[in-house]
Amino acid sequence: MKLNQTIFPLTLALAAMFADTGCYKSHPKVTQLPGSQAQVGDTGAGPTVPPANPFGDQPQTPTFSDKTGQLATSDSWDPANCDQDRAALADQTVHFAFDSAAVLSKEQDKIVIVSEKLKSDPAALLLIEGHCDERGTEEYNRSLGERRALALREALVNAGIDAQRIRTISYGKDKPADPGHDESAWSKNRRGEFVLCHKKAGA
């Protein structure tokens, strides 16, 4: 009968609609998570283990074109291959105004002293450290410290020193000279320090 052919599918559709609304008692669906109960309670202690890959596929790493370990990205002399003398120019540490990398005019005498030292010792190299007080974010301060070191390098170049002899390194706010939390400490931390370097024998 034609009516049966119409009613039966409609009844099925209706039943299916109500099936979604939970108007019946059913067993809960089951989610099976990967990994055994034996991995419970992993507190992270013990040897370093790479974390399980939550993405489930093979990690594709960039293809590196040069040999592992080769310092292909190095483009200057390496302070690690040098004897470093922090005391020689400790008195010439330059201080900066808040949030600024401008070399203050009152610091110019120190620039002259440092440039004279480098001129009198042609084999000497210079590592300039840039530091900040704690009032910026870590990343902002890492950049500000670098700008301070670069500003000092530029001042030395203007005083006649070859730029190739000078490297810069920023420590952001990671190495304060004074651990205090007031302007007295902060003013000591906003600084550039000069580290005199000589290449090690055989380096």
Add this chain to the structure above:
Amino acid sequence: MKNYFPSSTKFLSVIFSLATATLLAQNQQNLHMDETIRVLGTTPPVPVALTGFSGEAEEVLKFDLYVQGYSFVSPDQAQYLINGSDNGSVVGSVTDKFARKVILSRSYNGASLRRQAHAFADDIVQATAQLKAIGGTKIAFKAQGNGGAGEIFVADFDGYNPKQVTSDGAIVARPAWMPQRMALYYTSYARDNPDIYFHNLGTGQRRVVAGYSGLNTGAAVSPDGSRVAMVLSKSGSPNVWVANADGTGLRKLTSGVEDSSPCWSPDGQWICFATKFHERRRLAKIPANGGEVQYLNTSGAGNPTEPDWSPDGKWIAFTRQAGDFDICVMPTDGSNPPVILVAGQNPSWSPNSRTLVFNHGSAGHQTLSVLDVFTKQYKDCHRAPGSDSQPAWAR
């Protein structure tokens, strides 16, 4: 033959009415959810009642739901009733009180009780708000000890199960995930210089991808994983450079005076970064393949830095430095100025584009915390050793 059924037309019309009524009821429920306009910082949380759980399972459910915009109330005040048990494994159901129906009913086996509770929280969120799951996601961060040295860690997004990635005893900074991969970029002074490393977490192998003289930091990977943006000072000032993911093909992108902290738009077309323009700190964006810099409207949030672009493309979160630090969020179309949300720094978006991780606390004693930007609800992560900061959410 006796006609047992009413006429076919009448019967069909009855069925049609029932069908329409059911669909209307469902649509009205959907309309109720869509009408909730999500306003930064002032959106009311979705009230739920949680019963039957205790200990670790309850802790996980409460954490996960709280940082995705839910609050916990008594059953008569709740919109959803979450019921279940955790004897040995998690079993749970969710009832929509207004629609008067069970919308979720599941049991969870395998892995650990924590993982099961996270999976149930994901399903609850999926059933009630259709958010992208975050229960099984990871964060990377730096844990710093005294003297500036620290190590990179990876953990569950709530801080549990931390795994140490580096062991150099050197200054580290800015971990960044390769999207969809168990691989990180980070800055490390292991060679006595701030260098950017690529580190394959699966094999444990790593190498320097940028180790030029001066500063190499701020690595951010493009959404398709093919390129990395970095802050390098090799040209004489810190600027944003872009290279292939292995560091080759290096190209200078910006020429500002004080550029830092790049991040990518989710479509890979733009890089947003912090810079200085006309003596004021600004956020800016530039086409990833080069072009004109456009400055973003961050009025009201001075000294913006460390932007992060939400995965759905709609929001940029950043830190404002104004004596102290605040987490701010602004719409990327510039239609409204930033909203200042909570004290803290270094926001990183989760895959759901409403929850983010950041760090806050006192100097040298930072803690990671997870924030929902619409309700402004946040909760501290399980603490790792040291001062924890610069988190990056894997997505």
